[in-house]
Amino acid sequence: MIKGNFIDNLPKVYGIYTGGFLAFIIIMAIGEQMGMTSKAIGICFVAFTVAIYAIIGYLSRTAQADAYYVAGRQVPTVFNGMATAADWMSGASFVAMAGGIYFKGYGYMALLVGWTGGYVLVATLLAPYLRKFGCYTVPDFIGTRYGGNLSRFMAVVVLTVASFTYVTAQINATGTIASVALDIPFQYAVYVGLVSILLCSMLGGMRGVTWTQVAQYIVLIIAYLLPVFWISNKMGAGFFPHFMLADEVARIGELEQQYGFVKNAAADLKSVPKGLAGITKAHSAVNATPWAFISLALAMMMGTASLPHVMMRYFTTPSVKAARKSVGWSLFFIFLLYSSAPMLATLSKLSLIDPNLPTGIIGKSIADVQAIDWYQNWNQANLMFVSDFNGNGTLELNEFFMGGKAVVLATPEIAGLPYVISGLVAAGGMAAAMSTADGLILAIANAISHDVYYKIIDPKAETAKRLVVARVLLVVIGFAGATIAALEIQGILGSVIWAFDFAMSGLFFPLVLGVWWKRANKEGAVAGMFLGLVSGAAYLIWVRSGGSGFLGITQLTFGIFGSFVSLVAMVVVSLATSEPSAATQRMVDEVRVPSGKSILGKQH
Amino acid sequence: MSKQAQHWEKTRGLLLVTLAIWFVFSIGIFLFGAEMESITGPFGYPLTYWFTCQGSLGIFVILIFWFANRQEKIDEEFGFSEREDD
Numbered sequence: 124m125i126k127g128n129f130i131d132n133l134p135k136v137y138g139i140y141t142g143g144f145l146a147f148i149i150i151m152a153i154g155e156q157m158g159m160t161s162k163a164i165g166i167c168f169v170a171f172t173v174a175i176y177a178i179i180g181y182l183s184r185t186a187q188a189d190a191y192y193v194a195g196r197q198v199p200t201v202f203n204g205m206a207t208a209a210d211w212m213s214g215a216s217f218v219a220m221a222g223g224i225y226f227k228g229y230g231y232m233a234l235l236v237g238w239t240g241g242y243v244l245v246a247t248l249l250a251p252y253l254r255k256f257g258c259y260t261v262p263d264f265i266g267t268r269y270g271g272n273l274s275r276f277m278a279v280v281v282l283t284v285a286s287f288t289y290v291t292a293q294i295n296a297t298g299t300i301a302s303v304a305l306d307i308p309f310q311y312a313v314y315v316g317l318v319s320i321l322l323c324s325m326l327g328g329m330r331g332v333t334w335t336q337v338a339q340y341i342v343l344i345i346a347y348l349l350p351v352f353w354i355s356n357k358m359g360a361g362f363f364p365h366f367m368l369a370d371e372v373a374r375i376g377e378l379e380q381q382y383g384f385v386k387n388a389a390a391d392l393k394s395v396p397k398g399l400a401g402i403t404k405a406h407s408a409v410n411a412t413p414w415a416f417i418s419l420a421l422a423m424m425m426g427t428a429s430l431p432h433v434m435m436r437y438f439t440t441p442s443v444k445a446a447r448k449s450v451g452w453s454l455f456f457i458f459l460l461y462s463s464a465p466m467l468a469t470l471s472k473l474s475l476i477d478p479n480l481p482t483g484i485i486g487k488s489i490a491d492v493q494a495i496d497w498y499q500n501w502n503q504a505n506l507m508f509v510s511d512f513n514g515n516g517t518l519e520l521n522e523f524f525m526g527g528k529a530v531v532l533a534t535p536e537i538a539g540l541p542y543v544i545s546g547l548v549a550a551g552g553m554a555a556a557m558s559t560a561d562g563l564i565l566a567i568a569n570a571i572s573h574d575v576y577y578k579i580i581d582p583k584a585e586t587a588k589r590l591v592v593a594r595v596l597l598v599v600i601g602f603a604g605a606t607i608a609a610l611e612i613q614g615i616l617g618s619v620i621w622a623f624d625f626a627m628s629g630l631f632f633p634l635v636l637g638v639w640w641k642r643a644n645k646e647g648a649v650a651g652m653f654l655g656l657v658s659g660a661a662y663l664i665w666v667r668s669g670g671s672g673f674l675g676i677t678q679l680t681f682g683i684f685g686s687f688v689s690l691v692a693m694v695v696v697s698l699a700t701s702e703p704s705a706a707t708q709r710m711v712d713e714v715r716v717p718s719g720k721s722i723l724g725k726q727h
Numbered sequence: 728m729s730k731q732a733q734h735w736e737k738t739r740g741l742l743l744v745t746l747a748i749w750f751v752f753s754i755g756i757f758l759f760g761a762e763m764e765s766i767t768g769p770f771g772y773p774l775t776y777w778f779t780c781q782g783s784l785g786i787f788v789i790l791i792f793w794f795a796n797r798q799e800k801i802d803e804e805f806g807f808s809e810r811e812d813d
Contacts (some may be wrong), residue, residue: 412771
């Protein structure tokens, strides 16, 4: 049903799917007009989309190792681009990014530059070479290039630390959205989210995840762009916001001047619910030092090139050439959403703070604001808060607080869009978080099943047994992630950024030098991975426990320190020990040439 | 020099050019964020703001496609490109 023919029919299949989804949105809009409750619409959106993903996951079931691990290496470039974009854009990108820009402006936008610029490194330094290598997982490359179980195992450790940090945040996000849309307590919603995630990946492995991720990308991009364009048009800001918001950006600057950023007293801030923030930084003006901006962007770029769940998407393309092109498509599809986030932040901020707009609340009396329907809804959801600190009866800029998620979730309602859009946004957020969680859980489970179980523990295991182990691990890791997510330890974005730092600390240089420096050997790679990860983690702990840090490296950019240690360790140890064998050097030469057989066979 | 060594030399050259362009738009220009601010960029946005939310991002997309095409040409030149049915 899904073989051969299916690949040729992809544009048609996903064309019909997109049309069907748009029709579903229209049906829901009609339903709303006819009196469907907002709760029913929310449930329909989330249930309908998750059911579709589950069906795709079921249809993609497989019993073959190369279909399970690398989707049979036949995913066309454009579709792999969409799948990577969904894999990449997490619940945080979807729900929290516009909010971050809303609150922190320029300094935060380093993440936009970092999370896109990293793909240049992926395309030039790694993806085509790892595709040529023919590996199933990232540790598979490390283990074969450097040789030895220790290097393979270290790579699995780094991969697991980085990906697991990331995945709890994603399961947390699916839980948050499921709990709001389905109206159930968070502790249970987390497991509803987990089951949805496993439905996509369990039967089909990478193949199932690939085709659900394409479907999820389509949902999430529609869910993100439709409201941005609609709000912009409704506000009269311009029909194509990306090219037409210069006046709005300038107007925000003007209002900032007029209001000023008044600092609140600590005692006043205590009354603000946890997690909410006010606007304290300029919107478009430069508000961070060059190093603060550049170090954050650099950490995110190198982290991008080290995260295994992204890298393994390029193992699924039919050729090396396709892998390179596919990176370009991935970034194009990511660009569509990332370039829209600042526009959404601009529209959201202006509609709230401009007293000339009907939706503006700054300058209104506190009592009036507290009487607005949407304010009451979001206040109840603990995402909005006002308080008359100075007692003058009107709302000032520094007296209005909002949660980061509210920018994406609440702006449609504030701008007066029908509820159907809010349902759509919930489905989009769910798609974003699910697709990333799927990629991450699969990356961890595949690394453990393929590299630890098959390559180290039981190299004679049959395919059927290997795939059972892979699936059991998938469930175990998913449950472990969900259990930790249910504890609600950190915010969504904090742990996402840490994952990048962990990945770059341990993996960036061992991966890059594996291709680009023939002299790099096993001892060097093991030292690089081990010392990189340990020193990065130690720096994080030091800064978290009150350490001052150095060179302006913060807990968000500790990977810069970790990867520097990793580089030094790798070069020094490599040079101090004997050079790699002639066979290994020949292997590196082979990897550098696109034509010819891959290093690892089709079945390995 | 062997064909393979020549191929790798050209590949490395392309890498350096690509990374140089990447460096300029991901790091270089942000050293001058404050200086570029008063300049009006495309579509009327302040130039620094435009680079962070569209400019650099878009340049990266184009850069990767350009790089992929150039690398393909290099591979073809040395007969190292893959057969279509691969």
